[in-house]
Amino acid sequence: MSTLLEVTNLKKHFPLKDSKLFSREKPVLKAVDGISFSIQSGETLGLVGESGCGKSTAGRSILKLINPTEGDIYFKGENISHYRGEKLRKLRKDMQLIFQDPYASLNPRKTIAQTITEPMKIFQLSKEEQYKKLGQLLDVVGLRSYHKDRYPHEFSGGQRQRIGIARSLALDPELVICDEPVSALDVSIQAQVINLMEDLQEEFNLTYIFIAHDLSVVHHISDRVAVMYLGEIVEIAEANELYQDPKHPYTQALLSAVPEANPHLEKQRIILKGDLPSPANPPSGCKFHTRCPFAEEICRQEKPELKQVSSNGQMAACHFVREVVS
Numbered sequence: 001m002s003t004l005l006e007v008t009n010l011k012k013h014f015p016l017k018d019s020k021l022f023s024r025e026k027p028v029l030k031a032v033d034g035i036s037f038s039i040q041s042g043e044t045l046g047l048v049g050e051s052g053c054g055k056s057t058a059g060r061s062i063l064k065l066i067n068p069t070e071g072d073i074y075f076k077g078e079n080i081s082h083y084r085g086e087k088l089r090k091l092r093k094d095m096q097l098i099f100q101d102p103y104a105s106l107n108p109r110k111t112i113a114q115t116i117t118e119p120m121k122i123f124q125l126s127k128e129e130q131y132k133k134l135g136q137l138l139d140v141v142g143l144r145s146y147h148k149d150r151y152p153h154e155f156s157g158g159q160r161q162r163i164g165i166a167r168s169l170a171l172d173p174e175l176v177i178c179d180e181p182v183s184a185l186d187v188s189i190q191a192q193v194i195n196l197m198e199d200l201q202e203e204f205n206l207t208y209i210f211i212a213h214d215l216s217v218v219h220h221i222s223d224r225v226a227v228m229y230l231g232e233i234v235e236i237a238e239a240n241e242l243y244q245d246p247k248h249p250y251t252q253a254l255l256s257a258v259p260e261a262n263p264h265l266e267k268q269r270i271i272l273k274g275d276l277p278s279p280a281n282p283p284s285g286c287k288f289h290t291r292c293p294f295a296e297e298i299c300r301q302e303k304p305e306l307k308q309v310s311s312n313g314q315m316a317a318c319h320f321v322r323e324v325v326s
Contacts, residue, residue, distance in 0.1 A: 002040065002041050003038050003039070003041075003074075004039055004043075004075070004076060004175060004207050005038065005039045005062070005074065005075055005209075006038040006073075006074040007035060007036055007038070007062060007071065007072075007074075008071055008072045008073075009034050009035075009036055009070065009071040009072070010032055010034070010035050010061060010062070010068055010072075010073065011030070011033055011034055011068060011069045011070040011071050012032040012054070012057050012058070012066065012069050013028040013029065013030050013031065013033075014028060015027070015028055015029075016280060028280070029279050030230075030231050030279050030282060031054045031057040031231055031279060032054040032057050032058045032061060032068075033054070033230070033232055033279075033282070034070075034232060035054075035232060036233070036306070037226055037233065037236060039207060039209065039224075040207075041174070041205070041207055042201070042205055042206075042207055043207055043223045044207070044209075044210055044221055044223050044224075045208070045209050045210065045222065045224050045225070045226060046210045046218035046219075046221070046222030046224070046225040046239065047059070047209060047210065047212075047225075047226050047228060048213060048215060048218050048226070048227055048228065048254070049213065049228035049229055049254075050213065050229070050276060052276065052279070053228040053229055053230060053231065054228055054230070054231040054279070055211045055212075055213075055228055056100075056179050056180070056211060058211075058228070059097070059177040059179055059211050060097075060177075061073075062095075062177065063097055063177055064080065064083065064088060064091075065097070068081065075091070075094070075095065075175070076094075076174075092171070093123060093171040093172070093173065094171075094173050094174045095173055095174070095176075096168040096169070096171070096173040096175070096176050096177070097168065097176070097177050097178075097179060098164055098165055098168050098176060098177070098178045098179065098181045099164060099179055099181075100179045100180040100181065100184060101184050102157050102158075102160035102161040102163075102185070103157065103160065103184070105164055106152040106160055106163060106164065107152070108151060108152050109151075110151075111148065111149055111151055112138075112143075112147055112149070112150055112151075112163055113148035113149060115152075115163065115167055116134055116137060116138075116163070116166050116167050117130045117170070118167075118170075119167065119170045119171050120170055120171070123171060133170065134148060137166040137169060138166060140166075140169075140200065140203065141162040141163070141166045142162060142196065143159065143162055143163070143166070147159075157184060157185050157189065158185055158192060158193060161181060161185060161193055162193070164181075165193075165197070165200070169200065169204065172204070173206070174205075175206075175207045175208075175209070176206050176207070176208055176209075177208075177209045177211070178197070178208055178209065178211060178212075179211050180212050180213070181193065181197070182194060182212075183212065183213070194217060194220060194221055197221065215243075215254060215255060215257075215258045216258055216259075218239075219243050222239045223238065223239060224236065224237065224239060225237065225238075225243075227242075227248065227254065229287060230276075230277060230279055230288075231279055231282075232287060233306060233317070234248045234251065234288065234306075234317045234318070235247060235248040235250075235314075235315065235316045235317070236306070236314075237312070237313070237314035237315065238312060238313070238314070241310070241312055241314055242314065243255060245310075245314075247309050247310070247314060247316040247321050248288075248316045248317065248318050248321075249270075249288070249292050249293065249294055249318065250272075250288050250291075250292070251316075253271075256268060256269050256270040257270075272291045273293075274290055274291045276291075277290055283300075284300060284301065285298070285299050285301045286300075286303060286317070286318070286319065294318075294320050296319070298319050299319055299320075304317045304318055305317060309321045
């Protein structure tokens, strides 16, 4: 497999209102603070973490829906970080987004046919091509041809998300960033949509970045998983390895919160002390040290590097990986 996307030291800082009139350093909220990873063609990378850790901001920065503060984004070997205007518009065909809320992401005044064919019109496909593609897309996402003349309010949440998925595939993209696509759906519908996305990935050779906070869903669909905390990736590994042998104390705490299907199996819950620090004023050194049970003085002063901690390529950003695992 070839590398489709490579992200290097990506940062997105949002300026805050300065309470000090003559302050030299302007306060910023560090939503994404220097993340790096790569993803192979046809692979699914899960991006997990607590709400506010920067997952969605990272996804939108990669798509250039918001401009990154710093860092490089390589798509198919080309640095797209400084793409603007027509170059960026053409790139939209290859990179698409599935939104979190199937209720808010569809225009209530447009029929399903108008919603799905809108990207095709922008890229000047003929009416015959639009009509043919519309029928194919409705079919592959499990909707009927007569649905095309209906409006979003006539569909359930699961059907609306299917429409959103069809719209994201209208231009035959290679990379699809899924921004918590099932979090607003019932559990039974979540399974249907996840299975649909897996089938579509195989059929159209799609590459996913799957953003979510539901660790069981991420385990089901992902090949590799990256764990984020306060704008940084603290661990990244193959899905099975990360779930069976997490190396970072934050990952261990997250996994301990996943409900166990077997009611007779006891599971030790790791309760993190303290509140999540503000990304506008993150802790020095390791950002997790204020809540970590293994924290020492070096953690408060020195930021740990994301480094390989197993022979299978598992990476973690922790000074005391051996002590944490033992």
